[in-house]
Amino acid sequence: MAGIELDARKYTILRAIIQNYLETGEPVGSRTLSKSTDLNLSSATIRNEMADLEDLGYIFQPHTSAGRIPSDKGYRLYVDMLMQEKEQELEELKSVVLEKTDRVEKVLKQAAKVLAANTNYATMVSAPVNRRNTLKFIQLSQVDADQVVAVIVMGGNVIKNKIIDVEEPLSNETLLKLNMLLNTTLNGMSIEEISLGLIARLKEQAGSHSKVISDVLDAVADIIHIEEDMEIYTSGATNIFKYPELSDKQSAQEIIHAFEEKQQLAELVTETLSSEENHGIQVYIGDEAPVKTMRDCSVVTATYDLGEGMKGTIGIIGPKRMDYEHVMKTLKTLQSELDTINHKNSKE
Amino acid sequence: MAGIELDARKYTILRAIIQNYLETGEPVGSRTLSKSTDLNLSSATIRNEMADLEDLGYIFQPHTSAGRIPSDKGYRLYVDMLMQEKEQELEELKSVVLEKTDRVEKVLKQAAKVLAANTNYATMVSAPVNRRNTLKFIQLSQVDADQVVAVIVMGGNVIKNKIIDVEEPLSNETLLKLNMLLNTTLNGMSIEEISLGLIARLKEQAGSHSKVISDVLDAVADIIHIEEDMEIYTSGATNIFKYPELSDKQSAQEIIHAFEEKQQLAELVTETLSSEENHGIQVYIGDEAPVKTMRDCSVVTATYDLGEGMKGTIGIIGPKRMDYEHVMKTLKTLQSELDTINHKNSKE
DNA sequence: ATTAGCACTCTTTCGATTCGAGTGCTAACA
DNA sequence: TGTTAGCACTCGAATCGAAAGAGTGCTAAT
Numbered sequence: 001m002a003g004i005e006l007d008a009r010k011y012t013i014l015r016a017i018i019q020n021y022l023e024t025g026e027p028v029g030s031r032t033l034s035k036s037t038d039l040n041l042s043s044a045t046i047r048n049e050m051a052d053l054e055d056l057g058y059i060f061q062p063h064t065s066a067g068r069i070p071s072d073k074g075y076r077l078y079v080d081m082l083m084q085e086k087e088q089e090l091e092e093l094k095s096v097v098l099e100k101t102d103r104v105e106k107v108l109k110q111a112a113k114v115l116a117a118n119t120n121y122a123t124m125v126s127a128p129v130n131r132r133n134t135l136k137f138i139q140l141s142q143v144d145a146d147q148v149v150a151v152i153v154m155g156g157n158v159i160k161n162k163i164i165d166v167e168e169p170l171s172n173e174t175l176l177k178l179n180m181l182l183n184t185t186l187n188g189m190s191i192e193e194i195s196l197g198l199i200a201r202l203k204e205q206a207g208s209h210s211k212v213i214s215d216v217l218d219a220v221a222d223i224i225h226i227e228e229d230m231e232i233y234t235s236g237a238t239n240i241f242k243y244p245e246l247s248d249k250q251s252a253q254e255i256i257h258a259f260e261e262k263q264q265l266a267e268l269v270t271e272t273l274s275s276e277e278n279h280g281i282q283v284y285i286g287d288e289a290p291v292k293t294m295r296d297c298s299v300v301t302a303t304y305d306l307g308e309g310m311k312g313t314i315g316i317i318g319p320k321r322m323d324y325e326h327v328m329k330t331l332k333t334l335q336s337e338l339d340t341i342n343h344k345n346s347k348e
Numbered sequence: 349m350a351g352i353e354l355d356a357r358k359y360t361i362l363r364a365i366i367q368n369y370l371e372t373g374e375p376v377g378s379r380t381l382s383k384s385t386d387l388n389l390s391s392a393t394i395r396n397e398m399a400d401l402e403d404l405g406y407i408f409q410p411h412t413s414a415g416r417i418p419s420d421k422g423y424r425l426y427v428d429m430l431m432q433e434k435e436q437e438l439e440e441l442k443s444v445v446l447e448k449t450d451r452v453e454k455v456l457k458q459a460a461k462v463l464a465a466n467t468n469y470a471t472m473v474s475a476p477v478n479r480r481n482t483l484k485f486i487q488l489s490q491v492d493a494d495q496v497v498a499v500i501v502m503g504g505n506v507i508k509n510k511i512i513d514v515e516e517p518l519s520n521e522t523l524l525k526l527n528m529l530l531n532t533t534l535n536g537m538s539i540e541e542i543s544l545g546l547i548a549r550l551k552e553q554a555g556s557h558s559k560v561i562s563d564v565l566d567a568v569a570d571i572i573h574i575e576e577d578m579e580i581y582t583s584g585a586t587n588i589f590k591y592p593e594l595s596d597k598q599s600a601q602e603i604i605h606a607f608e609e610k611q612q613l614a615e616l617v618t619e620t621l622s623s624e625e626n627h628g629i630q631v632y633i634g635d636e637a638p639v640k641t642m643r644d645c646s647v648v649t650a651t652y653d654l655g656e657g658m659k660g661t662i663g664i665i666g667p668k669r670m671d672y673e674h675v676m677k678t679l680k681t682l683q684s685e686l687d688t689i690n691h692k693n694s695k696e
Numbered sequence: 697a698t699t700a701g702c703a704c705t706c707t708t709t710c711g712a713t714t715c716g717a718g719t720g721c722t723a724a725c726a
Numbered sequence: 727t728g729t730t731a732g733c734a735c736t737c738g739a740a741t742c743g744a745a746a747g748a749g750t751g752c753t754a755a756t
Contacts, residue, residue, distance in 0.1 A: 029749050030749070030750080
């Protein structure tokens with residue numbers, strides 16, 4: 001549709017306006033453009049075109065006698081155009097990202113930092129959320145006279161421990177029996193499949209040790225719970241202070257608060273993950289974002305996939321005048337970078 | 349020394365100045381005091397006293413013809429006086445704090461939140477740092493055809509898992525043998541005690557499975573590493589926006605950044621923990637804090653002790669005109685609250 | 697179709713002025 | 727001798743208006 005509304009010259013001018021505004025953060029006037037663009041046009045001509053562009057809703061004036069700034073619609077067009085351009089060849093900050101970290105958690109924290117440093121925007125990375133997940137292995141071991149530790153391994157090697165207090169030490173045979181029981185009954189099951197009936201049967205077979213079974217199942221249930229309040233790592237929140245249009249007290253406070261409490265970021269992640277077109281990059285401009293706090297920002301997100309149903313989101317929050325090109329490029333790199341952890345992990 | 353320098357009336361006036369400033373955040377003038385205090389003095393008299401107090405360095409004028417505000421020295425005296433006052437009876441927000449959370453981590457996060465909500469300042473809680481710590485229990489279990497999980501339990505029930513990849517499944521006997529070997533050799537040892545010689549001996553005995561031993565020891569070493577970049581939970585960082593004297597762009601950015609990156613907070617924690625008088629409450633006013641970012645703030649910290657050498661810090665960062673009384677009271681409550689987790693934990 | 701020119705609008709900046717809060721000092725008073 | 731009233735003085739904060747500057751829209755000329 002854009003192609004219909006805009007001839008080449010209008011598009012060039014719009015593009016120039018946006019790029020100029022991205023750099024300076026100031027409304028851009030006709031004279032400026034007249035000098036900066038290569039199509040030699042006088043300011044007057046440009047004014048006319050700008051008036052048209054304003055009528056079409058791509059730009060607007062913050063007040064009479066100010067220059068023009070891009071509207072959400074303008075940004076949208078710009079981004080859509082960017083999207084179409086041929087796949088950016090991936091850079092090689094690969095080495096930077098994966099510097100000898102064995103734990104996924106650390107990789108993600110690191111990713112957020114790299115991203116923030118690289119883009120000068122605020123960034124977030126969500127830990128992978130595991131939907132359809134299955135139990136892989138359960139083991140009880142005596143630790144102390146009165147403590148037993150339960151180790152629960154899920155698909156994707158998510159591990160959870162729980163210390164269980166017992167009145168008296170369990171004999172070796174008992175432990176063996178319980179371990180056998182738990183594993184034969186539960187292995188390969190997804191969390192949804194564990195029914196009350198099943199639990200009752202388990203407890204019955206455990207006889208006098210049904211309390212231990214309860215505790216183990218509690219721990220299993222906890223895993224779901226942990227998924228619910230999802231882990232999100234952030235970095236560079238203070239970058240927003242670099243952009244005057246976001247750094248007045250009111251906005252700054254709201255955004256930073258969102259980054260601190262993370263609740264809203266979680267919503268953002270959920271939204272991204274549940275979105276249709278999943279392995280691409282999504283751009284929310286202003287009101288498009290599912291979180292009202294971000295109405296003055298743009299949010300760019302990408303989904304990564306570690307395999308086995310483990311997916312997460314990386315995102316960048318910044319001013320609408322964001323360097324979309326750079327951001328999308330970087331995000332794509334990081335995304336594919338994280339995707340490869342998957343293969344590395346499952347092979348190694 | 350204060351007692352020598354200040355007669356009762358001067359102290360009363362100083363105290364009045366401070367308290368008034370704490371409430372309003374505005375410099376306080378002589379007329380205001382003349383009306384608000386109960387010792388009936390004219391503004392002129394008070395002016396004289398104030399001039400004296402200023403000479404002594406307890407208060408100062410931000411500019412001529414403004415009221416007076418407390419200097420760091422003034423705050424210091426005030427806080428010292430507060431300290432001396434009889435132990436505050438502990439409130440009972442006990443129930444609030446410990447709402448059924450089994451994992452220490454969650455308790456601490458919760459604590460930070462409660463604290464922030466309760467005081468309207470920025471808060472931090474550091475996870476317990478475990479100095480002299482000993483191995484309690486190690487267990488290897490086969491998870492998959494090519495994966496083994498190692499569970500390591502330390503004193504204080506810190507647990508760590510590590511997935512170890514193996515070429516081929518270990519037989520049951522091998523596992524049993526390795527477990528036996530690890531436990532008999534390492535149990536009860538502190539991390540410092542594990543020498544290279546010991547490791548060599550272990551590997552020798554493990555024969556063809558020495559790689560597994562290596563990996564386990566790596567995991568053990570990792571625990572130390574985790575301690576190093578210590579976990580710190582924060583909450584209410586945006587509260588600083590409530591205090592104009594901290595919320596100009598420059599300061600806000602610095603402080604919030606400190607809260608985000610946490611490096612500086614870690615220094616603060618280290619300082620607190622290593623301080624002499626340990627189980628009390630420490631107050632850093634302005635420059636006294638070991639972190640330069642906080643030079644316009646006051647920092648109040650308390651150390652909690654979970655037993656077995658596990659200590660951590662809870663802290664509050666706010667403007668110098670902090671409600672010290674309330675803060676110290678709240679902090680003390682929380683501190684003793686966390687201390688009791690200890691007993692609860694080790695008994696239950 | 698493009699451009700030069702001009703009047704117009706609106707924001708920003710700057711200085712001048714005013715206002716008010718608060719002080720320091722002096723002199724009077726108890 | 728300690729307290730107070732009074733007054734001149736200082737300095738920041740708020741208010742106002744004028745001027746500057748940036749940018750537009752429109753018209754008329756090219």
